Amino acid sequence: MTFIEKRVRPINAMQAVLKEYEDPASGARHIHLATDDAEMVFLVAFPTVPDKDDGRAHILEHLALCGSNRYPVRDPFFSMLRRSTATYMNAMTYPDRTVYPFASTSKADFFNLLGVYLDAAFFPKLDYLDFLQEGWRYTLEDGKLGYGGVVFNEMKGAFADPMRALAQGMDSVLFKGTTYEVESGGDPLAIPSLTHEDLRQFHAGHYHPSQAVFMTAGAIDPLQVQQVIAEHVLSRLQGTARRMMPELAPSWDAPRETTIRIPSPTAKDDEFGIQLAWLAGESADATAYYRAQLLEAGLVGDAAAPLLHVMESAGYGRPSAFNGMDPSHRQLVFHLGMEGLTRDQVGKARDLIWRTLEKTAETGVPHAVLRAALRDLRFSQREIQGGQLPYGMRKLLQALPFEMAGGDIMTAFDSEATLAQLEEQIADPDFFKSMVRELLASPTRLTATVEPDARYFDARSEVEQRRLAERQEAMDPAEAARIATESESLLARQRRPVNNDVLPRIRPDDVSPLPRPLHQLPDGTRRTLGLEIASNGISYARVVYDVSAFDEADWPWLDLYAELLPDLGVGEMDFAQAGSWRKQLAPSFSVDLDAHESLAGAGASLRIHLAFSSRNVREEQAAIAELLSTSIRSARFDESDRIAFLIEQIAENQVQDLADQGDQYAVIAAELPYSLRRRFQDAVDGAASLRFYSALGQQIESDDGLQAICERLAALHQRVLAAPVRVIAAGVGSDGAELAAMLDVPGADPATVPAVAPERAPVAPASIALVAPAQVNHCFASWSVPRLGDADAPVLSVLANLMTNQVLHQALREEGGAYGGTARYAAHSGVFTMLSYRDPRLAGTYDDFARAIAWVIESALDREHIEEAIIGVIGELDKPRSPHQEAMQAWQLREAGVTDAMRVQFRRGVLECTAEQLKGVAARHLLNTAPSRAAFAGNTTQDLAGLAVVDLMAMVGEAA
Structure with a gap:
């Protein structure tokens, strides 16, 4: 065994043990987070510090997963997705590191994946044809030169996000001369400058054991993992090298200014912004990190915080989405700014921010604000979080930057010593004031004027087309022939049958024939449910109103109600006082609106839930009850100016995010004819919501219109309080039952919930292209199929997986260049959908959807491929969740009418x-x-495949 144990430390806040190891020969490090979690997690990470915008780190991440020495198949990563019961598999490129993580609950599967991942990272084939497929290539279609490539098109889609443009624009100045100056994902205008040899050299220089950090978590023996690493990697790669690390940006002698243009579909007069950014300490310095967290909480943490308050009540503009601390680089960045300004208001907003900082440096903030911020930090270390990432994976990814930047990784898991020190320091009223004074005095400050650019995409496209035209003009017949030959070779390779026998796999016989047991719930007819969960001392409460009987016309108003209520006043408190009050009571408060289709009864029905939620450490669960009970009983909707401001903010965000959220609008439109849930989502998140907020934007222009909105929300609130309600609380031991009993909220008996929602008129199938300025497409095609409970339901789920793996992945991603292409089956809704994401094609993609159906019917289906699809479905069914999520899933399934018999039949x-x-x-x-x-x-x-054009810009422009 090559690894030496360096330190072992208990992490009391997580009920875990941190073990640190190092290989003295290479310097490779292994961090193990020992817990009793059945979900076993692994990752290997490398510092990747590119000095060009050509996306080399990102493209290398893709190529590393396209075949290796031990597994020389075309696509072992995607093959293992269907040969494994992994609960998570991915690879990610950050501005300064690349990470290859996976998780599984099966020990055999874990070690299967470990071998594949290690070989992929350290010994990839880096085949030239894979470089053409995943990175970039020239294409010749109908004699016209173009670009193709998965990453090339992925980044075209990523550039639709205006916040990305702003972030990169600021980084290029703040971090000039460091790796953060460049676009780590790759700028599509620079990606074609990358050569295959550049990529091979980048791998050789960065992917070595001396640079690697191995991390594991869960109930897995670290020594067994180290044995595999030693055998597969360390025995074959010798030597050591100084650990790479991103450069530190130099401090400045004086503040600087810049102008940054960001994409905007409208570039209206009021889409300018001002952004101030300071370089702070290193993110691996726990003291600097938590001081910046306190600074954020004190200045912009809630509506009463001085900076946020003046920004929201200025009478112009709104707070920037960037406000607060950004810990994503080696050095922290602190942001303050405003958006939604006219050009003339930019200087005015800058002066407002500066004056408020100067005032806060004199007055400080209440001690209770800082105390609550420290409580939230402790809370985040204790909570067993759910979400897309496994809990252990999330903790490792959060800790990884500390390790890679040379900090003490323990502080990422348990920083109680630092927090205790800060607890003493915040008692001094001058502590916070001094931090603000440091901001004011710092010369390393960037002031950026943000300008909207309606021609952002056009300008980039013109540059791209000019370069292609120049290249084609200079191209001789030999080069044209080479491009054609390479394209033919790539296509032939993509269509060549793959023999995956060399890859390990989990078979249907290796998994349990029975579904995972659900959390045991008490009687479903009770108004109050107290649940016992292993929560690591966190208590949760949800007050759920069933608003299924509300009219369809109420749906967007319910969404508006849920959006606004957490930012409005309560009782005698105005919105700012209420924000501060909530923040001091608990780390979280939210109002969520969701809908699901019930399988109970003969036909489909829609259940719509409005849920008020909060959570806190068990020692303060009485504060949860006070927060929820008072917020629900005493919500107020008479702050008309505040309501107008929030509505305008929502509407403006919709406009700015049109291109970035294009897939959301399209999938809702495709599926809503067959899905009641999608029909509901169209009203609250789809194209219909654009019209709704456009109309509201006009209505708030008049006093009478604004008053009508306030009155409708107040009336809606009374109807919500009269709706059937259920109180659900969860915690350790009897905590859940005790917390549920503390909650005092109005509402009808849940037994009065109607069995079937009101009937709604049918909607014709869609045939539309939703259009807004962007560089890529998202395509969806949906069919109405049987729902869960029908004998065809499990077969449809396997069919979706089979189509994805055997047809759509190759046709849409490998050959078509889309970032993603898949099929999926929504069992509760009875909808089967094929889709593409960040796709350079449209008509060709719909042709491929049709061919996928023909392939299933006409081809001889290989049993191994079917078994892989089966394992893919089982892996999704068996994904573990946090204890609270497990309990809530059991309740949600019961609400949806899903019985144990249905789950057994489906599996x-x-x-x-x-x-x-x-x-x-x-x-x-x-x-x-x-x-x-x-x-x-x-x-x-482009060829729109017969789809009728629907201009999204016209929908949002109705209020412009």
Whole structure:
């Protein structure tokens, strides 16, 4: 064994033990977070510090997963997605590091994946044809030169986010001369400068054990992991080298200014902004990190915080989405700014921010604000969080920058010593004032004027087309022939059958025939549910109003109600006082509106829930009860100016995010003819919501219109309080029951919930292209199919996985260049959908959707491929969740009418799925049935496959 144990330290806040190891020969480090979590987590990370915008670190991340020495198959990563019961598999490129993580609850599967990941990272083939597929390549279509490549198109989609443009624009000045100056993901205008040899050299210089950090978490023996690392990697790669680290940006002698242009679909007069940014301490310095957290909480933490308060009540503009601390680089950045300004208001907003900082440096902030911020930091270390990432994975990824930047990784898991020191320091009224004075005095400050640019994408496209035209003009016949030959070779390789026998796999016989047990719930008819969970001392409460009986016309108003209520006053407190009051009581307060389709009864029905939620450490769970009870009983909707400001903010964010959220609008439009839930989502998150907020934007212009909005919200609130309610609380031991009993909220008996929601008129299948300025498309085609409970349901789920892995991935991603292409089955809604994401094509993609159906019906389906699809479905079914999520999932399934018998039947149907069944459901439900089609289209000059154009800009422009 090569690794030497360096330190072992208990982490009391997490009920875990941190173990640190190092290989003295190479300097490779292994961090193990020992817990009793059944979900075993692994990652290997490398510092990647590019000095060009050509995306080399990002493209290398893709190529590393395209075949290795031990596993020389074309796509081992995506192959293992369907040969494994992994609960998480991915790879991520950050501005200064690249990470390869996975998680599994099966020990055999864990070590299968460990071997594949280690070989992929350290011994990738880096094949030239894979470089053309994943990175970039020239294409010749109808004699015209163009670009292709997965990362090339992925980054075209990523550039639709205006906040990305702002962040990179500021980084290029703040971090000039460091790796953070460049676009780590790759600028599509610079990606074509990258050569295959550049990429190979970058791998050789960065992916070595001397640079690697291995991390594991969960109930896995670290020594077994180290044995595999030693055998697969350390025995084959010798030597050591100084650990790479991103450069520190130099401090400045005087503040600087710049102008940054960001994409805007409208570039209206009031879309300017001002952004101030300071370089702070190093992110691996726990004291600097938490001081910046306190500075954020004190200045912009809630509506009563001095900076946030003046920004929101200025009468112009609104707070920037960037406000607060950014810990994503080696050095912390602290942001303060405003957006939604006219050009003339930019200087006015800058002066407002500066004056308020000067005033705060004299007055400080209440001690209670800082005390609450420290409580929130302690809370975050104790909470067992759920979400897309496994809990152990999230903790490792949060801790990784501390390790890679040379800090003490323990502070990422348990910083109680630092927090205790800060607890003493905040008692001094001058402590916070001195931090603000440091901001004011710092010369390393960037002031950026943000300007909207309606021609942002056009200008980039013109540069791209000019370069292509110049290249084609200079191209000789030999080069044209080479491009054609490479394209043919790549296509032939993509279509060549792959033999994955060299890869390990989990088979259907290796998994349990029974579904995972659900959390045991008490009687479902009770108004109050107290649940016992292993929560590490955190208590949770949800007050859920069933608003299923509300009219369809109420849906967008319910969404508005949920959006506004957490930012409005309570009782005698105005919005600023209420914000401070909530923050001091608990780390979180939210109002969420969601809908699901119930399987109870003969037909589909929609259940709509409005949930008020909060959580806190168990020692302060009485504060949860006070917060929820008072916020629900005494919500107020008479702060008309505040309501107008918040509505305007929502509407402006919709406009700015049109291109970035294009896939959301398209999928809702495609599926809503067949899904009540999607129909609901259209009203609150889809194209219909654009019209709603556009109309509200006009209504708030008049006093009478604004008053009508306030009155409607107040009336809606009274209707909510009269709706059926259920109180659900969870915690350690009897905490849940005790907390539930403390909550005093109005509401009807949940037994009065209607069995079936009101009938709604049918909606015709869609055939539309939703258009807004962008550089890529998102394509969706949906079919109405049987729902969960039908014998075809499990077969449809396997069919979606099979189509994805055997047809759509190759056609849409490998050949078509889209970032993603998949099929999915929504069992509760009874909708089968094929989709592409960040796709350079549109008409060709819809042709590929049709070919996928024909392939299933006409081809001889390989049993191994079917079993891989089965394992893919089982892996999704068996993903573990946090204890609180497990409890809530059990309740939600019961609410949706999903019985244990249905779960058993579905799992059995998945495990026993046959080729004949797959062909049968494809023929019955997909073949010769016109789908509902909706796409988000970046432009209308392409072939739109017969889709009717719907201009999203016109919807948001109604209020402009």
